[in-house]
Amino acid sequence: MTQSAPMRTADEVPPTPRPASWSRTIVTWHWISSAVSLVGMLLFAITGITLNHASQIEGNPQVESRTAEMPQGLQDRVRQIQVDGSGTLPVEVASWLTDRFEKPIGSRLADWSDDEIYLSMPGPGTDAWLAIDRETGMVEFERTQRGWISYFNDLHKGRNTGPAWKWVLDLFALATVVFCVTGLMLLIQHARRRRLTWPLVALGFVAPALVAILLIH
Numbered sequence: 714m715t716q717s718a719p720m721r722t723a724d725e726v727p728p729t730p731r732p733a734s735w736s737r738t739i740v741t742w743h744w745i746s747s748a749v750s751l752v753g754m755l756l757f758a759i760t761g762i763t764l765n766h767a768s769q770i771e772g773n774p775q776v777e778s779r780t781a782e783m784p785q786g787l788q789d790r791v792r793q794i795q796v797d798g799s800g801t802l803p804v805e806v807a808s809w810l811t812d813r814f815e816k817p818i819g820s821r822l823a824d825w826s827d828d829e830i831y832l833s834m835p836g837p838g839t840d841a842w843l844a845i846d847r848e849t850g851m852v853e854f855e856r857t858q859r860g861w862i863s864y865f866n867d868l869h870k871g872r873n874t875g876p877a878w879k880w881v882l883d884l885f886a887l888a889t890v891v892f893c894v895t896g897l898m899l900l901i902q903h904a905r906r907r908r909l910t911w912p913l914v915a916l917g918f919v920a921p922a923l924v925a926i927l928l929i930h
Contacts, residue, residue: 736902743895750888760869763862775858780851781813788850796825802832814854816841835873838864 763770783791787806794803799822802810807818816834823832830845841856867873871882904910 739895739898739902742891743899746888746892746895750885750892753885754889756865757869760865764866764869767866770862772859772863774860777856777858779814779854781854783809783845783850783852785850791830791845791847791850794825799824802830810843810852813852814843814856816843816854816856837867837872837874 783806787809790803790806794800801807801820802818802823807820810816811818818832818834821832821834823830828847830847832843832845834841834843838859838861839857840859841854843852843854845852868878871879900910900914
């Protein structure tokens with residue numbers, strides 16, 4: 714004769730397991746965001762070190778100076794234009810300068826005066842400028858290359874990088890936020906089995922805070 718299983722009381726009923734789908738969603742978003750932000754985080758970590766020790770890292774700037782005379786037609790073109798203050802160069806002039814000095818001009822604003830047109834063209838890791846004499850048509854161009862470390866440092870800071878790189882920084886920052894938030898949610902899930910979880914999280918907050926409060930003046 715078989716015996717029936719004993720009935721459980723309300724206190725003995727096992728808790729309903731938490732749905733695994735939410736946990737899998739967190740893990741999925743965590744690894745996707747980590748993959749998207751991996752290269753960016755490595756770049757920012759390494760350039761953070763180079764920026765902190767910029768004075769100790771020797772640079773070797775390369776300065777290039779060149780001159781040229783614009784064709785007569787372009788000289789007449791810049792003489793005819795009446796601009797008060799800043800304005801863009803004519804398309805044909807910008808195209809000739811780009812070809813001649815191998816530096817994209819595009820629609821950059823130049824400073825116009827009666828005698829001269831001055832155009833500043835800074836970029837990540839580089840500085841460049843050119844000056845056009847409106848009377849003689851002579852162009853003076855100078856470019857300074859500060860090296861790859863300076864280039865990546867400027868990418869870190871978003872210095873002279875243009876709107877496209879700013880969008881990249883925004884998307885990278887968003888991916889990093891998702892990575893950190895989903896990482897925190899995973900910490901919450903596994904904290905009971907890992908006793909050092911919250912002490913380490915607290916250390917990551919308290920140690921920089923104490924340095925900022927006590928040692929930065």
